[in-house]
Amino acid sequence: MANETKRLVRAKAPECVGISSEAFIKMLRHMEEKEMQYHSIMIVRHGKVAAECYREPFSKDIPHIMYSVSKTVTATALGFAIQEGYVMLDTRFIDVFPEYSPKKKDERLEKLKIRHLLTMTSGKQPSYLLNKTDKDWLRHLVGAKWIFDPGEKFEYVNENIYALCAVLQRVTGVTVTDFLDERLFKPLGIDKPFWETDHGGVESGGWGIFLKTEDLAKIMLCYLNEGKWKNKQIIPKKWAKDAVLNQVQQSGEPIRKEGYGYCIWIKNENEYCADGIYGQIGSVIKDKDTVVAINSCAPDGSAYWEALEILKAEGFVKEDPHANASPQFKEFVRNRPIDIIPVSKRRSPLEDLITGRTIRFRKDPLLNSIGSPMSVLSTAAVYMTKYRAGNITNVRFDFSDDKLMFSWQEGNEVNTIACGLDGKYILTPIVLALTPYTAAAAAFWLDNYTLEVWIRPVESLTRRILRFSFQGKNVVMTPSGEPTISIMLSSIAGYVRSMFEQKQLKELAGLALKKLETVIEPLHYGKFID
Known part of the structure; x- marks a missing residue:
């Protein structure tokens, strides 16, 4: 856990630094109503954390991919x-x-x-x-x-x-x-x-x-203050000032207007942001001395920008240094889990028969040919790694009273994680594609012959769902994800089409992505080898 002295100071209540508790709650509700899977969000004003929310199993202590x-x-x-x-x-x-x-x-x-x-x-x-x-x-x-x-x-x-x-x-x-x-x-x-x-x-x-979400907030806070951190110049001042000007205009001196600076997007003369795909954003609202940092899995980030408008319209109020956060506010921001895990008391008689045995799954040649072998990681994460994860095999289940130990192999990497059987995630460190992750995992029986395992690599984007159907010596694994593969692919559809100039080729590219949706998560067939 990070040393507390490294953390930004927390205001006792949002109102202490002039942020409305009600507006923050309204922002969260808006994103949830729009089905935006935000993982964490933090508002910093006057150098203090006004409000923050981490949706379990995401937390302030676990980093997040920033794209x-x-x-x-x-x-x-x-x-x-x-x-x-x-x-x-x-x-x-x-x-x-x-x-x-x-x-x-x-x-x-x-x-x-x-x-x-x-x-x-x-x-x-x-x-x-x-x-x-x-x-x-x-x-x-x-x-x-x-x-x-x-x-x-x-x-x-x-x-x-x-x-x-x-x-x-x-x-x-x-x-x-x-x-x-x-x-x-x-x-x-x-x-x-x-x-x-x-x-x-x-x-x-x-x-x-x-x-971490707070790390992103700190970096953007440094840019807000022209490179200073706690009154000490950290980022060179000239660089910090030039970075948030439009550096791509075709004539004249760079100015603060909509455009692109030094890898920072300028919205207008008062707002700019660092912006990563799927909703990793660090926004600066300069005239309000405010930074908003968010991590998400949101192929369409419009709900965040709408929530930011709620903040700008309703969120800035008169500062009250003596304010205290209400119990209702504390409970609202604390109790926002990203997943609702089914709670099932069902235990299958198959447990005694399959515990400790190994299931070997066949590689899918099509998935390997397109560089997306089935992994606990999302397709997006697999494709962007130099050492491809994927080709889940040598699966093993070890059941006990309150948890399942689930083991599997991808390439040369073997991981074993604990899965809660009580409707709660258990966290276990793993390594996939030579990258460290924290796996939040749970499992439950759908019927006596069908087991579902949920695995969410917390530093990443999506939840991997693996459904195992036991048929004698044979096992069928049905993979899926949340958000679904079609939602995830929708975020890159426009870019892929833009790679082609001819209308016909653009249409073919769109059709190819649609076809990809149908083949990227096929059934995988395996059998017990012992």
């Missing part, structure tokens, strides 16, 4: 590196990586600078479906097609920010995580985070960092 919020952290590292003279915005990419200069001169590549990578104006467009098991991720960017000259237009590309991490590691001689540890993480009281890397140890940059 493109990682870009903001990478850009912050670049700000330090520029201040310390390691690199400049106008440094050319090929001056750092001359080995990527082609034999035949490429005038566009000659023009490609650090600022172009940072502001998403590289002019490159790699495929969204690049295979992260490949060894050379820089080649994904350098070898991608040019769609315009560097600096000409904006095109959001993950690999641009990965390339920044590669540049930073080359010029500083250390990983970006290590580089930031003394400069950002320790000063802000952030535990050194896990960050996914390529095969050579370079952080993925555009995705892959795991931070």
Whole structure:
């Protein structure tokens, strides 16, 4: 558990710092009514936590995958590196990586600078479906097609920010995580985070960092205060100010208006945010001295932005330093579990027959061919890892009075977790795709021959549901997820269609995604081997 001295100060009640308890409750209710699966949310005002909510099993002590919020952290590292003279915005990419200069001169590549990578104006467009098991991720960017000259237009590309991490590691001689540890993480009281890397140890940059909700709030609070933390300059002041200006406009000096800064999205002259897919967002409302941080699994984030409008319209009230949070408010924010686990007293007579035995499942060749073998992790998490998780097999059940010990293998990794049989999750640390997770798990019998296991890797997005049907020596495993695969794929549908210019190809891409929904979670067949 994190040292309490590292935490932000908590206000006794939201009203102590001028936030309405009723408005916060209304925000949560709105997101729930819109069926937005928010995992945690925190409002910070005047440097104090006004209100927060963690939906069990999510908690303030467990990090969460941040996806493109990682870009903001990478850009912050670049700000330090520029201040310390390691690199400049106008440094050319090929001056750092001359080995990527082609034999035949490429005038566009000659023009490609650090600022172009940072502001998403590289002019490159790699495929969204690049295979992260490949060894050379820089080649994904350098070898991608040019769609315009560097600096000409904006095109959001993950690999641009990965390339920044590669540049930073080359010029500083250390990983970006290590580089930031003394400069950002320790000063802000952030535990050194896990960050996914390529095969050579370079952080993925555009995705892959795991931070607590409070960590995200701290970083954005630092930007709100022009790089200062507790009156000490942490992020270089010029960088912190420039990062929240629109750096992609075609003429004139950068200003605070809708657009893209240094891996920060500018909403208007008063608001900006770090924004990751599925609802990982750190919002700043500058004139209210307020930061809102949220982690979610929300393919459509509109409910959050609507909730933020509730805060702006109704949430700021007169400060009352003597206010106390009501018991009703405390109970409301405490009792918001993300999952309602069925409570069943049913125990199957099969338990004695299957306890301690091993079930081997056949690999699904189609899933492996498309890079999405069945895993306890979500399809999105599996596809973006360099060491693919997946191909669940060697499953074992060990029943006791109050819990099930569930073991399985994915690749070379074997995990054993405790599953509550009383309608409650039990937490167990696991490792999948060389990434540490905390598995919240429960299990229950649907009938004497059908067992359902729920596993939620808390640092990730979705709940994996594995239904096992026992038929003599044979076992059928039916996988599914919550949110469903169709909901998860809907978030990338627009991007995939945008990869094609012709209307017919766009339509085919949409149909391909629909087809993918039907094949991504097939039945898996296995049998007892002992």
